Structures are given as C-alpha cells and as structure tokens.
Amino acid sequence: MFLNKTTFKLDRKSKQALYLQLANTFIELIKNRKLLPKTKLPSSRALAENLNVHRKTVVACYEELSLQGWVESIAKKGTFVNANLPELKAQNFITDDNKNANRTGFNFYKNKDFTRISPQFKDEFMYLNDGISDARLTPTEDIARIYRRICSRKHIYKDMSYGSLFGNEKLRKTLANYLNKTRGLSVFYEQILITRGSQMGIFLASKLLLKTDDIVVVGETNYASADSTFLEREAKLNRVSVDENGLVTKEIEEICKKHPINAVYVTSHHHHPTTVTLSAERRIHLLNLAKTYNFAIIEDDYDYDFNYNHSPILPLASHDINGNVIYIGSVCKTVAPVFRVGYLIASKEFVNEAANQRRFIDRQGDALLELTFEEFIKNGDLDRHIKKVMKVYKTRRDIFCQLLKERFQGVFQFEIPKGGLAVWLILHKKYSWSNIAKIARKYQLEIGEWQRYDSAKTRHNAIRIGFATYSEKEIYELIHRLSKTILEVKSLEKSL
Amino acid sequence: MFLNKTTFKLDRKSKQALYLQLANTFIELIKNRKLLPKTKLPSSRALAENLNVHRKTVVACYEELSLQGWVESIAKKGTFVNANLPELKAQNFITDDNKNANRTGFNFYKNKDFTRISPQFKDEFMYLNDGISDARLTPTEDIARIYRRICSRKHIYKDMSYGSLFGNEKLRKTLANYLNKTRGLSVFYEQILITRGSQMGIFLASKLLLKTDDIVVVGETNYASADSTFLEREAKLNRVSVDENGLVTKEIEEICKKHPINAVYVTSHHHHPTTVTLSAERRIHLLNLAKTYNFAIIEDDYDYDFNYNHSPILPLASHDINGNVIYIGSVCKTVAPVFRVGYLIASKEFVNEAANQRRFIDRQGDALLELTFEEFIKNGDLDRHIKKVMKVYKTRRDIFCQLLKERFQGVFQFEIPKGGLAVWLILHKKYSWSNIAKIARKYQLEIGEWQRYDSAKTRHNAIRIGFATYSEKEIYELIHRLSKTILEVKSLEKSL
Numbered sequence A, B: 001m002f003l004n005k006t007t008f009k010l011d012r013k014s015k016q017a018l019y020l021q022l023a024n025t026f027i028e029l030i031k032n033r034k035l036l037p038k039t040k041l042p043s044s045r046a047l048a049e050n051l052n053v054h055r056k057t058v059v060a061c062y063e064e065l066s067l068q069g070w071v072e073s074i075a076k077k078g079t080f081v082n083a084n085l086p087e088l089k090a091q092n093f094i095t096d097d098n099k100n101a102n103r104t105g106f107n108f109y110k111n112k113d114f115t116r117i118s119p120q121f122k123d124e125f126m127y128l129n130d131g132i133s134d135a136r137l138t139p140t141e142d143i144a145r146i147y148r149r150i151c152s153r154k155h156i157y158k159d160m161s162y163g164s165l166f167g168n169e170k171l172r173k174t175l176a177n178y179l180n181k182t183r184g185l186s187v188f189y190e191q192i193l194i195t196r197g198s199q200m201g202i203f204l205a206s207k208l209l210l211k212t213d214d215i216v217v218v219g220e221t222n223y224a225s226a227d228s229t230f231l232e233r234e235a236k237l238n239r240v241s242v243d244e245n246g247l248v249t250k251e252i253e254e255i256c257k258k259h260p261i262n263a264v265y266v267t268s269h270h271h272h273p274t275t276v277t278l279s280a281e282r283r284i285h286l287l288n289l290a291k292t293y294n295f296a297i298i299e300d301d302y303d304y305d306f307n308y309n310h311s312p313i314l315p316l317a318s319h320d321i322n323g324n325v326i327y328i329g330s331v332c333k334t335v336a337p338v339f340r341v342g343y344l345i346a347s348k349e350f351v352n353e354a355a356n357q358r359r360f361i362d363r364q365g366d367a368l369l370e371l372t373f374e375e376f377i378k379n380g381d382l383d384r385h386i387k388k389v390m391k392v393y394k395t396r397r398d399i400f401c402q403l404l405k406e407r408f409q410g411v412f413q414f415e416i417p418k419g420g421l422a423v424w425l426i427l428h429k430k431y432s433w434s435n436i437a438k439i440a441r442k443y444q445l446e447i448g449e450w451q452r453y454d455s456a457k458t459r460h461n462a463i464r465i466g467f468a469t470y471s472e473k474e475i476y477e478l479i480h481r482l483s484k485t486i487l488e489v490k491s492l493e494k495s496l
Helices: A019-031 A042-053 A056-067 A098-101 A138-151 A169-183 A198-209 A222-232 A249-258 A280-295 A348-361 A369-376 A382-408 A432-441 A450-453 A472-495 B018-031 B044-053 B055-068 B097-101 B140-151 B170-182 B198-209 B224-232 B248-260 B279-294 B348-361 B367-378 B381-407 B432-445 B450-454 B473-495
Strands: A071-074 A078-081 A192-193 A215-219 A236-240 A263-266 A296-300 A325-330 A342-345 A420-425 A462-466 B071-074 B079-080 B191-196 B213-218 B236-240 B262-264 B298-301 B325-330 B342-345 B422-427 B462-468
Touching: A019 A056, A042 A056, A056 A071, A056 A078, A138 A369, A138 B018, A138 B140, A169 A192, A169 A369, A169 B140, A192 A198, A192 A348, A198 A222, A198 A263, A198 A296, A198 A325, A198 A342, A198 A348, A198 B348, A215 A222, A215 A249, A222 A236, A222 B348, A236 A249, A236 A342, A249 A280, A263 A280, A263 A462, A280 A296, A342 A348, A348 B198, A348 B224, A382 A420, A382 A472, A432 A450, A432 A472, A450 A462, B018 B055, B044 B055, B055 B079, B140 B367, B170 B191, B170 B367, B191 B198, B191 B348, B198 B224, B198 B262, B198 B298, B198 B325, B198 B342, B213 B224, B213 B248, B236 B248, B248 B279, B262 B279, B279 B298, B342 B348, B367 B381, B381 B422, B381 B473, B432 B450, B432 B473, B450 B462
Parallel strands: A215 A236, A215 A263, A263 A296, A296 A325, B213 B236, B213 B262, B262 B298, B298 B325
Antiparallel strands: A071 A078, A192 A342, A325 A342, A420 A462, B071 B079, B191 B342, B325 B342, B422 B462
C-alpha cells in the first residue's frame, strides 16, 4: 500500500509526539493486515520527505516499532513487518465503537439475587431515602482545612506510602479512647480495624463467619444490604420476629436448640428498618445465648449519634464480656457519606484475620483522610457537629411527623422516632405502595425501592422514610407532592 | 448494697454528663449482679443528698435506666431493678482487660494459605520493597490545594451524599479521554469502574470470573497478591513459563487444548516480578487464544507510566477487538500509594456486574478525592508530575544498577530494566537469600519476604528490588549495608 499524508493524519497540535502518532498508525495497519508480515517499509528518508517530517521522527518511530516487536530491522536491507506476527482474529471488523463496548468475549458469574444499579437522579425530582444525613450541613471547609494542614506536615510522606492493613494507628488510638468514653466500650486500639464504612465491616465479618449453607439469624424486617451481603456468601437467613422491643430473642433460642447458627445480625440501637430499640432484657438474653451457643453477634450501630429524647443506649458491645460481639460503625455517617471512615471492633484475633481479608479487596485506607478525622474527633469537632445538626434534625423530625399526622389520617400510621433519621410509615392495608409509587412520579416524587423493606414478604405494607435530608421548606414541598399523590390514589379508589 | 460516693466515682471534669456516669455505674452493678432483679433503688432525693449532686441528675439517671429497660418505676412505690432481667453469663469475671481483648466467643474461618500481617517498621532500618514510588516526591500540597478548592465549591454537597457505584462520572469521562489518548484505548466512560486501586480491580475481576476449581493461568513467577487473590477464590493456578519475552503463550495454548480455562492474568508491560515485556507476537497470540477459547485476559498495567528508554508499549487492551481484556490500573500508583484511585475497564455488561459486586465490599469511593484527581489529570498536572519524577527515577536506576554491577561481581546477575521501578536480581546459586536476609538484619537492612518471589518453587534464586524510594544518598547507604552483608556471607562460606 502507498503510505502518504492521508494514511497518517498527523496532528501537530496533539499532546502525543509525532513519532508515536506515526508508530500507532503503523501498528493499526499491521494489525488490520493492510501491511502484511515481511512487507518492507519505506526508508526513513523517503517517508520523512513524503510526510514532511524530520527524518529523526521516522527513525524514532521505527525504533519504537522494533522495540515493541512489530517490525524487524535487517542491516543493509531495511525495515520489515515482523514475519512471525500472527493474524489478529476478530469477529469481524466493527465500525460502530458502541457495539464493541458491549461485547464480552468470555463468560462470567452474575449475582442473580442482586442486580441493582443506582438510579439516575433528575434535579426536579424529590427522592425518598431511608434515613441519611444532610450533606449541606457538613462542615466541609473545616474538614478540608484540616486535610490541607495535614498534607503540609513535614513528615507526612511517611503516611503516604503503603501503610497498615488496620488503618492509621493514631486514628485507631483516638477512636478507642473516644468509643470507650462515649459508648461504654473497653477496647484496646489493637481491636480496631479501620474500614471504609459499615458496609465493608459487614462484608469482612460475613467473609469470616459464613460459608455456603451456614446460618445467620436476622429480623423478619432487616437492613436490605446486610441481607444481600449474607446471601452473597450463600448463607441461609433464618428470620425471627421483630416487635416493639426489637428482635424476639426467644425465637433465636428456639432456633439454637434445633441447630447451630453462625451469627446474629442486629441493629440494636434502632432496628433497621422499623426504628425500635432492643430492650435491656433482650440484650442480656442475646448475649447469654451467644455465650451458650457460641455464635457471633454482628452489631451494626449505624445511628448511635442520633437521639432526640434521651442519651443513646449503650451498645451490646459494651456488655460483651465473652468476646461474642463484632461491633461495626462508621465515624462519618454522622458527617456525610462521602467521608468513608468506619470501623470493625472485635477480639484481636478476629481483627487480625479481618485485616488479612481486607488486603484482598482494598490494600489499605486513605491515611490522609484518616488523620483528618483523627483530628476532627480529638479536637471535639465531631461532638460539636453532632450537637449542632441534632437540633436541626429534631426540628425536621417534628415538622415532618406533625405534617404526616395532620395530612394523612387513615392513610398512614407511625410512631414518632426517639432517635435516628427515619420514620417507619405503615400504609393502611386498603392502599398499596406500588400504586403510590407509580402515581407519585407524576408529581415528581420518587418513592424508590419500597419492596426492599419487605424481603421476607410479611406484607407489613410499610416503608422507611428519611426526613433529615430535607430543609423545612423542602419537607413542606415533599408533603405537598405526597398529598397530591394520595389524593389521586383515593379518587382512583372511589372511581373503581 | 450501700450506694455511696465510693461506689460511683463521679468525675466532674469528664465530658460525659454526670447523670450518664451515674447510669453507667448502675448498669455495671446490675450486670454484675451486685444489684439483683427486684432490688429497690434509693429515692432520688436520698441518693442526691448522699452523692452531693442535684436531684435532677438522679431523676435523669433513673429515666435513662428505665428507658434502657434496666429498671422499672412503679408509681408510689419507687424504682426497682427490672425483675425480668436475665443474668449475664460470663466465663468468669476478668480483671485483666487484655485477656478480654484476646477472647473470641465463636468460631470463624481463617485463610490458611495467606496470613500475613504488615511488618512493624523501625526507623533505623532500611526496608527493601518490590518497586514503589517515592512518597517524598508527591506534589502533596498541590493535591491538597485542589482538594480544598473542590470542597469549597457551591454545589459540592451534591457529590457528598451516596453516589454512583461506578465512581464519579466526571472522573470517568476525563479518564476515558486520557486513557484513549495516552494508551491507545477506545473506550466509553460507561466501560470504566473507578476502584480504590488495582487490588480492588483484581478482586472484582476474580469474583466474577472464578469459583472453586476454576482455572486461571499465571506465570511461574507472578505478582504474589494476584496469586493469593485467585487462591482465595479457591481457583486453581495453572502456571506457564516466563522468558525474556514474557509469558510463554504456546504453553497457554497447550493448556487450552486440554481443558477450558477461565482467565489469564498478565502484567504485559513489565512482567511482575521479572520486569520483562510481553512481545508483540505473543500479545497477538494471547488475544487470538482468548478469542478462540473464550477466556478473559486480566491485564494489570501497574507501571505503564514508568519508561526510561522509549515510549510505553500500548496495552493488550488497545488491541482488544473481541472484548476479552479486563484492563486494570491505578491513576495514583504513579503519585503515591495513599491516593487510592484506580480503575477497571471492560465491556459495559462486565463493568455493571463489577459495580454490583463493589457494592458489597465498599458502597462507593471518595468523590472528593476522585474530583481532585479529575482536575489533576485534566490540568496536565499528572503528566507534568510523571515527567518530573521519571528524571529522578532514571538517575536512581542508573546509580543503583552501576553500584550493583561494580560491587557484587559473581554474586548478583541482572539486566538493567528499561522501565519500572525495580530490578530482578538473580543470586548466584552458591548463596541463599535465607542466609543473606538473616545477616542483613545485623546491618539494619530488611530483605523482606524473599520467598514470595518463588511461589512456584522453581528455585530461580532471584528477588525483585525496588530502587525508586531511595535518594541517591540512601542508595549508597543501602549498597553499603548490602556489601557488608555479602562480605560476611562470603567469609562464613569460607570458614565452613
């Protein structure tokens, strides 16, 4: 083939050096068999003249091609396309790149139980969530200032290479102090593994506790991500009832009498999703069962910091004298989900093994962010932040609950939550969430995956709605959209 | 029992409110059965006087205990320890907290093949590594400045709540452009999953490709973390030879003729650990085999940016027209390990499923850091950084290799690496690394886990030594300590 300017389309403004542009075109021609093996390439002088480039550029290109093995230079004879190059097999040559992006040339395992991709958010829509904090209240600039200060420390580079699998030691120590003080724990820093967030804690605990057909006990309603993490381990879920005092531990005892179980997953502070608190009696019962039957309690204390009427209830982990509790939480849920710093606390032996497992999924955490939060906690910034936002969230809870009560009599039933950022909203049985979700979209309100709150199919007809992410004005707007939705649902009801 | 000041040890300087300190002591007494169920507590007035605290403090404490279910208030009768509280069973009461920290009250699965905890570093020691960048050269302040600027953006809170499983979309788009331009890829941003680093990419790929007894082909020498990730999936490793042109693809073909394989793992740019480059001929052969036998190629392009003599060789992924390559890399290995931003690139379908798997281990990445690196790449900072450090690393490589050559004739054999940050150092067969490692410690030099370079037990007697983390002065010091070590090894040899 004749090699000219049209063949090469050199772009002198590109960041890529000319010799590389040349080389890449040659590689394409060779791969596509437009230049066959053994073809002689033009001399560097001839090609340079032809393309109006410096001869050195062509020489550099040929060297590059030779180094990569696409061509061979034979002394006094010239440069030839490598004789041994096999032909690159293609389905057929594709001009539509998008088709290529969709082609997978091999088989792989898919998780049938759980294929769910995040929704695409539209600005004009309001999206319900299951109780997350309001990112607008984050002291972002304070955190960024600490971050930058830490980055300018003289010896900070020592924390910037490969570090401990357990997370930054300073943060582990500060966290041990902080949790011992605020949550009644009595742990050493060696018992703390810094994770990216609670989910990583749940994953690591499941990895060490559960294999195929092992049994984990969960509530008949339960945090959906925990359920799917256990199912992903191919474990069996044994569900027990949840009443106004949390998990019914008597049922756990019945199960233990029949066969061994590996773990119980519990959100003791405010049961996810129904928001009830595990009573003291059941706490002790559960701890005793764990001792008698040698199982692990995975205590996910996701919203310890959020209490309106009273001080938080100490976690099960604070009463754990037999080493049965794996305590999981997140420093940063309280601040904003973007800051991924959480922890897993258990015996040293368990934590060592969890660290070894962590190696496989994510070599280490972000020491700079960990050090930032170390300061944020030690300085009292975290406590101050919690105090500040709790006032805001309490107001939001009160307005939200008041409006729910006023506007939806006979439609919704709920208890005002004593803590946490969500309400467990029970819909009267003559209505269905499926209908509401459909109609709500007309009013730019997205109910979300309401089905996930009833994975055990008990038909409780309830969902969990977070109120904390909305300003007072937004709460009114949300209730307004919900009112219009319910009005239409009711009128449809009547017209039937 | 008599409740007095000694019982309660109230600390008025503590951050914890007095009523909570009171309550926690009560809980301890109840749990330890020093206050038995049905015991009547003193009246709030009496206890307040006794302890010299305000009566409201005791009332708040009793309310707290009641809320938590430890006590019951019976109108006109008083406050009693809850009659239904079971006794908390303990092995026996432990006074040594440390024993508690070591107690695990349940069984769990350990990974026998791979229990390795990071070493504790001592300041006066020099530690060999397998080729990592020098954190001291990181433009930390520039990065921190971008980070802070991003944090002060008006609408940044939108990126601070729960975000996409795939990583920040802006970064994915910038990365698609960047990689298409610099590495000859032609990918859409939807084909990119942002990970925390290469290890997470290897993990996610293994998760989707390998189950028990599935086969993955690797080199007879191979990156140890990849090996252990595959073994952790309970996959079988089929090893093929590695020569001066990389993986011997003919041997892969022989394996495929006998039985199906699921994947080939390859570090094509510079084979880990031996540093050789996969030749063009073998690249095409491997791609053709993947097409014919429907397997996945996991291409770990860990050091694409590090080349001394020529431009980098385009990855296999740039020639992948049949969707066989899963391309894994890390933006930040080039900068510093602390910045955990990597990527996995494959077909959209595969990337979607990888994102679903990512949900289990770590809900999402750090959008603020991702946006920081988006700017760092788009502004050309990354390219400028690479150019700058490459000059430094080239000098270090040259000095290191020159000294190795001068000082250790007949002891070590090696090739000067054309790229990357490490040398593959073959020890003469009359010496052993085990001896050297032992003696080196006397001279404050830690050879590290030399065994991991020969997991296939081929007795090549070589290890990989990174040179990039040492300044010129430190290289001289390192060589000095190694010289003293070798001298002692030789003299021991003679005296035998």
